Amino acid sequence: MPEWSGEELVDVTAGKLARGGRLCAWFGVPEGSRTRxxxxxxxxxxxxxxxxxxxxxxxxxxxxxxRSPQAHLFEREVWEQHGLVPDGHPWLKPxxxxxxxxxxxxxxxxxxxxxxxxxxxxxxxGVIEPGHFRFQCxxxxxxxxxxxLGYQHRGVERALLGGPHRATRHQIETAAGDTSIxxxxxxxxxxxxxxxxxxxxxAQWIRxxxxxxxxxxxxxxxxxxxxxxxxxxxxxxxxxxxRGDFLNLTALMCGNRFGRGLVRPGGCHYDLEPAxxxxxxxxxxxxxxxxxxxxxxxxxxSSVRARFEGTGPLSSAQATEMGLVGPAARASSLPRDVxxxxxxxxxxxxxxxxxxxxDGDVFAxxxxxxxxxxxxxxxxxxxxxxxxxxxxxxxxxxxxxxALAIALVEGWRGEVCHVALTDAEGSFRRYKIIDPSFHNWIxxxxxxxxxxxxxxxxxxxxxxxxxxxxxx
Amino acid sequence: MTMFALETVxxxxxxxxxxxxxxxxxxxxxxxxxxxxxxxDGSKCSDGCAAxxxxxxxxxxxxxxxxxxxxxxxxxxFCAACVEICPTGAITQTNDHRLAxxxxxxxxxxxxxxxxxxxxxxxxxxxxxxxxxxxxxxxxSAGGCNACEADTSVLGTIGWDIGRFGIQxxxxxxxxxxxxxxxxVSQNMRGALEKTYAAVPQPKIVIAVGxxxxxxxxxxxxxxxxxxxxxxxxxxLFIPGCPPHPxxxxxGLLRLLGRLPExxxxxxxxxx
Numbered sequence: 001m002p003e004w005s006g007e008e009l010v011d012v013t014a015g016k017l018a019r020g021g022r023l024c025a026w027f028g029v030p031e032g033s034r035t036r037x038x039x040x041x042x043x044x045x046x047x048x049x050x051x052x053x054x055x056x057x058x059x060x061x062x063x064x065x066x067r068s069p070q071a072h073l074f075e076r077e078v079w080e081q082h083g084l085v086p087d088g089h090p091w092l093k094p095x096x097x098x099x100x101x102x103x104x105x106x107x108x109x110x111x112x113x114x115x116x117x118x119x120x121x122x123x124x125x126g127v128i129e130p131g132h133f134r135f136q137c138x139x140x141x142x143x144x145x146x147x148x149l150g151y152q153h154r155g156v157e158r159a160l161l162g163g164p165h166r167a168t169r170h171q172i173e174t175a176a177g178d179t180s181i182x183x184x185x186x187x188x189x190x191x192x193x194x195x196x197x198x199x200x201x202x203a204q205w206i207r208x209x210x211x212x213x214x215x216x217x218x219x220x221x222x223x224x225x226x227x228x229x230x231x232x233x234x235x236x237x238x239x240x241x242x243r244g245d246f247l248n249l250t251a252l253m254c255g256n257r258f259g260r261g262l263v264r265p266g267g268c269h270y271d272l273e274p275a276x277x278x279x280x281x282x283x284x285x286x287x288x289x290x291x292x293x294x295x296x297x298x299x300x301x302s303s304v305r306a307r308f309e310g311t312g313p314l315s316s317a318q319a320t321e322m323g324l325v326g327p328a329a330r331a332s333s334l335p336r337d338v339x340x341x342x343x344x345x346x347x348x349x350x351x352x353x354x355x356x357x358x359d360g361d362v363f364a365x366x367x368x369x370x371x372x373x374x375x376x377x378x379x380x381x382x383x384x385x386x387x388x389x390x391x392x393x394x395x396x397x398x399x400x401x402x403a404l405a406i407a408l409v410e411g412w413r414g415e416v417c418h419v420a421l422t423d424a425e426g427s428f429r430r431y432k433i434i435d436p437s438f439h440n441w442i443x444x445x446x447x448x449x450x451x452x453x454x455x456x457x458x459x460x461x462x463x464x465x466x467x468x469x470x471x472x
Numbered sequence: 473m474t475m476f477a478l479e480t481v482x483x484x485x486x487x488x489x490x491x492x493x494x495x496x497x498x499x500x501x502x503x504x505x506x507x508x509x510x511x512x513d514g515s516k517c518s519d520g521c522a523a524x525x526x527x528x529x530x531x532x533x534x535x536x537x538x539x540x541x542x543x544x545x546x547x548x549x550f551c552a553a554c555v556e557i558c559p560t561g562a563i564t565q566t567n568d569h570r571l572a573x574x575x576x577x578x579x580x581x582x583x584x585x586x587x588x589x590x591x592x593x594x595x596x597x598x599x600x601x602x603x604x605x606x607x608x609x610x611x612x613s614a615g616g617c618n619a620c621e622a623d624t625s626v627l628g629t630i631g632w633d634i635g636r637f638g639i640q641x642x643x644x645x646x647x648x649x650x651x652x653x654x655x656x657v658s659q660n661m662r663g664a665l666e667k668t669y670a671a672v673p674q675p676k677i678v679i680a681v682g683x684x685x686x687x688x689x690x691x692x693x694x695x696x697x698x699x700x701x702x703x704x705x706x707x708x709l710f711i712p713g714c715p716p717h718p719x720x721x722x723x724g725l726l727r728l729l730g731r732l733p734e735x736x737x738x739x740x741x742x743x744x
Contacts, residue, residue, distance in 0.1 A: 151664070154694060158694075167690050243626075256503075257503075297479065468617050
């Protein structure tokens with residue numbers, strides 16, 4: 001891989017992004033007192049990934065954000081973690097407050113006699129994770145929302161250095177604990193790639209089933225939560241229960257409702273035997289029927305449509321510019337889905353159609369979840385009766401030395417991207433995790449512009465992003 | 473409009489009660505691969521064996537003088553690596569959902585008479601009279617991964633309906649009788665947790681849910697976290713798990729409020 005200068009790397013990356021690429025990762029790797037930049041760009045239309053690196057840099061380089069806004073947060077992160085300044089970055093401030101107090105924040109302010117500011121969080125009203133929202137309002141109308149995170153920072157990436165350690169797999173599984181399967185699968189794929197092995201097909205089949213169950217549980221939960229936020233209780237109550245039914249199906253596979261311990265480098269820890277598959281199929285059919293029924297109520301209620309339609313709109317141009325992923329991007333009509341664009345594992349053999357909706361509002365984000373749930377349900381129904389033969393575990397060697405590996409998995413919130421670089425001993429010298437929420441929080445901020453502040457909970461729920469997956 | 477209104481009403485009538493019968497009826501079984509609470513019988517350990525110590529990802533197991541094994545179930549993330557590697561069956565899964573304890577030391581397993589968790593007793597009479605039939609909790613996620621949060625909030629759904637015990641999660645610490653804390657307490661949440669605790673009127677209780685909130689979980693020892701809620705506020709109830717099953721959390725809450733009937737350690741129908 002050639003070593004570009006900082007300017008050249010920014011140039012070549014900006015060029016790739018301008019031709020329809022998407023920035024999956026942009027991070028620093030310490031090289032003594034200098035920092036090497038690494039870029040990963042996905043060109044979905046070609047089903048290709050491109051990676052590039054800079055020479056070790058000191059002090060600064062010309063900001064990529066000026067040419068491609070989707071780099072804005074990546075460059076802030078590099079600056080916070082390594083002190084490398086992206087010259088000309090329009091809003092350079094910390095991302096997670098690794099150092100110093102979380103209170104030391106300067107917020108963007110709108111000036112004016114009738115402008116008022118609303119501060120919410122970090123502790124929120126519900127049973128949810130912490131984050132801070134700062135609204136600039138004119139009356140009810142939100143002119144600007146700035147989202148300040150970092151409260152959940154647990155030092156995940158720092159702890160992964162020098163690994164894999166005994167705790168590594170568990171730290172990956174809890175990087176975003178409602179996305180354990182997607183993150184564990186990305187990790188397993190990386191280790192397998194670095195060791196030059198592949199998990200047995202039957203293990204890949206089990207991983208795909210677990211991944212779709214994770215998607216179903218969370219999409220069902222989100223549909224219920226959205227219904228709850230507009231006080232439509234029939235769907236809220238039914239979806240709250242059916243979400244648990246899907247989690248229990250994951251628990252049937254491995255004992256844990258969030259799939260902990262199931263996916264491991266080299267394969268899966270548990271087999272999915274015929275008798276268990278039969279039990280799963282039966283329970284799945286019932287849960288899907290309940291989800292279907294509860295969704296039909298939701299779509300046929302005019303009171304729901306009145307609250308969902310036109311609320312929190314995000315244009316496809318905005319979603320493209322900011323590099324959004326997952327259901328939030330697809331609800332703004334962007335047909336991007338790792339399962340389709342960059343299929344890996346069992347999804348190579350069990351393709352899933354990409355679910356899109358044009359309008360980019362709360363309705364669209366709810367609708368995409370529903371469409372995806374149906375397609376995940378169909379995939380599971382078909383796959384459960386057609387298991388590949390063989391074992392579920394393969395031996396994996398130690399990761400190769402001085403190597404780079406990239407894994408993409410379509411988690412329920414969107415693209416989960418893991419990048420590992422190993423040292424001369426095959427240990428991690430850098431392990432980068434990009435949860436889909438890292439791309440998408442800015443989407444929520446943009447969707448709120450011009451909206452009533454009272455619609456914030458509904459808009460927030462329609463994105464339902466991870467705090468810990470962002471904060472790491 | 474009328475279509476779904478009729479349908480939802482008739483559906484609810486036809487589906488009947490969807491809430492678990494527990495605690496009046498039997499507790500639902502844990503998923504069969506869950507394993508439930510651990511039992512550690514140190515007398516079964518063979519001389520010089522420390523196989524479990526070297527596989528535990530959170531360093532929850534120590535071997536002291538005279539080969540005395542001690543497993544801190546508060547620190548445990550229930551990965552079962554120790555159960556799988558133990559050559560003598562000293563560490564076993566009991567399939568028991570009950571794990572909640574009032575005192576941190578009651579979660580240390582292994583010595584004679586302390587093979588299992590010493591389960592929580594109820595609040596003292598004054599607090600039980602206050603909170604026994606109405607407990608309002610403010611949930612604070614302080615570095616939680618959203619699994620403990622999810623399996624806490626599921627208790628509010630129709631399947632569990634904790635409202636029937638007078639337990640409710642409220643939107644402000646000013647409305648609360650106590651805190652339910654998840655996560656290892658990140659340094660960046662420490663201040664917010666302290667302020668939230670201070671805002672709850674006296675008398676108040678604190679419940680730590682999950683391995684992280686008890687001891688730091690998979691992040692134990694990281695300088696970015698406080699290794700659990702007890703480093704910041706006094707804790708009255710510890711509920712182990714990663715995450716604890718909703719049934720385990722419910723058991724802990726009801727145990728604290730003195731709302732559970734006396735029962736044998738393991739019901740015969742659930743022992744496997």
